[in-house]
Amino acid sequence: MARVIYGVWGGVITDNRGKNLFEIEESPEFAEFDAFNQGNPITTFVGDHGFFVFSPDASLLDALWLYMDKAAEESCGKCTPCRMGTGLIRDRLAALREESDEFGESSVVFDEIELLANHVHKTSLCGLGQTCTRALLAALAHFRDQLERNKHMLPAKHTMTYVTSPCTEACPAKIDVPRYIDYIKDGKPSHSLGVILQKYPMAATCGRVCVRFCEMACQRSKVDEPVGIKTLKRYVADHEQGLHSELFSKELISERHPEDLKVAVVGAGPAGICCAYHLLLKGYTVDVFEAQEQAGGMASIGIPSYRLPKDVLRSETDIIERLGGRFLYGQKLGREFNVDGLFERGYKSVFLGLGCAEGRLLNVKGEDTSLAGYESGIEFLLRVHDHVEGGKPMDLAGDVVVVGGGNVAMDCARSALRMGADSVHLVYRRTKEDMPADHEEIEAAEKEGVVFHFLTNPAQILSEDAAVTGVELIEMRQTEANGQGRRGVEVIPGSEYCLAATTVIPAIGQRVAGDCLKAEDGISMDKWGCVDADSSSLATSRPGVFAGGDCRLGPSTLIHAMAHGLKGARSIDDYLQLGRIRFFPRSRMREIINKYKTMTDEWLDTPVKHLYRVPIHEMDPETRKSKFNEVEQTISAEEAYHEAGRCLRCYRLYALVTEYPIPEGCA
Numbered sequence: 001m002a003r004v005i006y007g008v009w010g011g012v013i014t015d016n017r018g019k020n021l022f023e024i025e026e027s028p029e030f031a032e033f034d035a036f037n038q039g040n041p042i043t044t045f046v047g048d049h050g051f052f053v054f055s056p057d058a059s060l061l062d063a064l065w066l067y068m069d070k071a072a073e074e075s076c077g078k079c080t081p082c083r084m085g086t087g088l089i090r091d092r093l094a095a096l097r098e099e100s101d102e103f104g105e106s107s108v109v110f111d112e113i114e115l116l117a118n119h120v121h122k123t124s125l126c127g128l129g130q131t132c133t134r135a136l137l138a139a140l141a142h143f144r145d146q147l148e149r150n151k152h153m154l155p156a157k158h159t160m161t162y163v164t165s166p167c168t169e170a171c172p173a174k175i176d177v178p179r180y181i182d183y184i185k186d187g188k189p190s191h192s193l194g195v196i197l198q199k200y201p202m203a204a205t206c207g208r209v210c211v212r213f214c215e216m217a218c219q220r221s222k223v224d225e226p227v228g229i230k231t232l233k234r235y236v237a238d239h240e241q242g243l244h245s246e247l248f249s250k251e252l253i254s255e256r257h258p259e260d261l262k263v264a265v266v267g268a269g270p271a272g273i274c275c276a277y278h279l280l281l282k283g284y285t286v287d288v289f290e291a292q293e294q295a296g297g298m299a300s301i302g303i304p305s306y307r308l309p310k311d312v313l314r315s316e317t318d319i320i321e322r323l324g325g326r327f328l329y330g331q332k333l334g335r336e337f338n339v340d341g342l343f344e345r346g347y348k349s350v351f352l353g354l355g356c357a358e359g360r361l362l363n364v365k366g367e368d369t370s371l372a373g374y375e376s377g378i379e380f381l382l383r384v385h386d387h388v389e390g391g392k393p394m395d396l397a398g399d400v401v402v403v404g405g406g407n408v409a410m411d412c413a414r415s416a417l418r419m420g421a422d423s424v425h426l427v428y429r430r431t432k433e434d435m436p437a438d439h440e441e442i443e444a445a446e447k448e449g450v451v452f453h454f455l456t457n458p459a460q461i462l463s464e465d466a467a468v469t470g471v472e473l474i475e476m477r478q479t480e481a482n483g484q485g486r487r488g489v490e491v492i493p494g495s496e497y498c499l500a501a502t503t504v505i506p507a508i509g510q511r512v513a514g515d516c517l518k519a520e521d522g523i524s525m526d527k528w529g530c531v532d533a534d535s536s537s538l539a540t541s542r543p544g545v546f547a548g549g550d551c552r553l554g555p556s557t558l559i560h561a562m563a564h565g566l567k568g569a570r571s572i573d574d575y576l577q578l579g580r581i582r583f584f585p586r587s588r589m590r591e592i593i594n595k596y597k598t599m600t601d602e603w604l605d606t607p608v609k610h611l612y613r614v615p616i617h618e619m620d621p622e623t624r625k626s627k628f629n630e631v632e633q634t635i636s637a638e639e640a641y642h643e644a645g646r647c648l649r650c651y652r653l654y655a656l657v658t659e660y661p662i663p664e665g666c667a
Contacts, residue, residue, distance in 0.1 A: 003054065004054060006143060007053055008135075008142055030596075033596075036592075036656065037662065041054065042658055044060060047655075048134060048654070049135075050135050055659070057153075058156075058657060061151060063656075066156065068086055069094075070653055072086035072087045075129065079126070085116050086132065095109065097151065097155060106151065118137065121137065126649035127219070158659065159658075160658075162590075162653070163653050164651070164654070166217040169217070171214045173563040174563070175196060178647060178651060179195050182647075184236065184640055184641065196236070200277070200563075202273065203316070205270075207236075209299070209308050209558055212438075215227065231635055236640075248319045253280065260346060263347060265286060266350065267297060267551075268288050268289075271550070271562065271565040271568070272353030273562075273565065274563075276325050278565070286320075287347075288325060290328065304381070349572045353547075354547075356511050357513055358511050359376025360506070362506045364460055364461060373468035373504065377508075377510075396419040399421070400416040404507035405426075405430065409508075414448060414625075424449070424450045427456050428452070428455075428456065429457040456476060458471050470500045476489040476490065512530060533547040536581075549565065585662050593654060611645070616633070
């Protein structure tokens, strides 16, 4: 386990110089710093809160130069202290490490560096400038003598730098959020879209239905409200919608692999689409097998048109065909083909992007899936989709009860209103604050007239003549908080009551259909019924087969699925070209940052003017609740510029030095 010889982090000073390594106490919190990759110790780590030195032979001076060199490169130039100051500091550190007297005696140079570093820290306008000199200032304050000695050491050879932000780290796809916002501020929406397209092709879709992990991490919320990151993503995607036909074509692919080196992607949902997209860009021949008659997966059949118009989704899934990929519709794994059959047909690798298309039951008295008026949330949304998009007849009347608290439950409730239900009740066993659904979806459902029953649970499905007549409910109450601070719920004895209903829709979760994968496919499953795949490579128990999205994670989000699609494509490329999966340095750096929690939840001292986020224009609730037209509208260019201007550009910089070379890889 790594032992800290000396360092400062968050104002806490550690100084074990003069001790033998075996005399320095081991600390479990530094377990991640033991080695960057197998057999390659980390000698120095520098970040936004300080630094650690783990080797007596390491040059802190050299690591600080590396760090400030990257800071100068990343400075946006919008404010003079950061742009000029980081460069001046870098040059002086370079002179010291090269033992040059260009700027005078070392003591004078160190004094100049300290003055510059304080100025950059206190007067820069963005997070990068405000944090990039902290480690340097800590070293000058507490270990200047060590820096003097480091002048005579050889420069470090094996290094890595990593620039990120709280919003980027919160995003499963690791989108460079501040960068695409910068391009909006610069009036370059096409450049902004380009940043997003590096990660996935479904920008307009994600800009409508993403659950916004990035906004939850946004530091702007400590001033007023988080930046409307999802709204800005939708703006650039809609503003540049004509770019798809111009940009995406077979001519975009400069180098193609032999046609016999082809890949089968099973499932045309977000995970499969994203995987196919990146494989096609890498020059592979890709066929996408889809059980439905259109692409999009759960984004197509599970998200109603009032949230995600299907022409928007279709314009982005069509990118696969523009790049030369092929969709094979009506092809279900376990019915029309199996995994063995794919390899027999010449596919060299397979990506399983299966969705969770089978609803879970309530497991209560009286539950019978054959009852008229009883269907799972997924089945209900599929029928709604076929009616709205395909014109298939569907009648819904009377009182509807939806059970669940996630986005699928919200979609079912809001769709039931639009389909003509007399009333819609939503039953959830916990409190409103505990609901996993997007809070904006909850508010929208309330405005449209959905009646919520919190701390309530179904106890029995009531029926007569093979048809649902109602549901018996029982009230719940919260228990005391457990060790993790979470309060459970328990039944209130004698609180049962009946709620009349002609339709009951359980929307409490989904799972992978049990008839897709069989034992002879050689794919191991975990105890939750999901495909057991390596978390880093997504490799399954069968060589050449990778799995991602809902079939690997369980019911998850669109952005998680797309992130898995990108990861799967990279792993398949490695497998086909190298016969192994490469080490990914950037992924390893993220692991260190997040496990050690280097990006602490903090607020910087620079005063920020209150600027509240741009309101989203919506269709009136009374008007929209009888229609499937899109509820939210795209913001204007002027509004996008205003919203982008609220971004605080909270970049953070990390650097490390290792004892041996770091294997080459990708993000």
